[in-house]
Amino acid sequence: MKLKELQKKVDLWIKKYGVKYFSELTNLSILMEEVGELARIFARKYGDQSQKESDKVYNLEDELADILWVLVCISNQTGIDLEEAVKKNFIKKTKRDFLRHKQNAKLK
Numbered sequence: 001m002k003l004k005e006l007q008k009k010v011d012l013w014i015k016k017y018g019v020k021y022f023s024e025l026t027n028l029s030i031l032m033e034e035v036g037e038l039a040r041i042f043a044r045k046y047g048d049q050s051q052k053e054s055d056k057v058y059n060l061e062d063e064l065a066d067i068l069w070v071l072v073c074i075s076n077q078t079g080i081d082l083e084e085a086v087k088k089n090f091i092k093k094t095k096r097d098f099l100r101h102k103q104n105a106k107l108k
Contacts, residue, residue: 003083010072021077031070038063 001009014021022030041058044051075082101107 003086004081006068007072007076007082010069011076014073014076021073024074024077027070027074027077031067031074034063034066034070038067 021027037058038060040055041060041063043049044055045060072082074080075085
């Protein structure tokens, strides 16, 4: 699915089931909450913290999708075409980092 399609599908879902978008500030807060849930998974699965019984409800795939969902909502609300934004971001990163990582001794 292309990002434009994803943005349209999320918009249609919000209008059909969600009534309306939460405010931008609320969505930013929700995004931070979702990122926190992702961090919890990483701390328990890949980090040094031990997993608790209550952590078993968290699913990496689902948390990443939740984050993408909220990012799409914020993009829709603020008139950002994610497909264009990602294209521009690739250009920016390529210009800035075309040798940077290859020359980083830490990555060799």
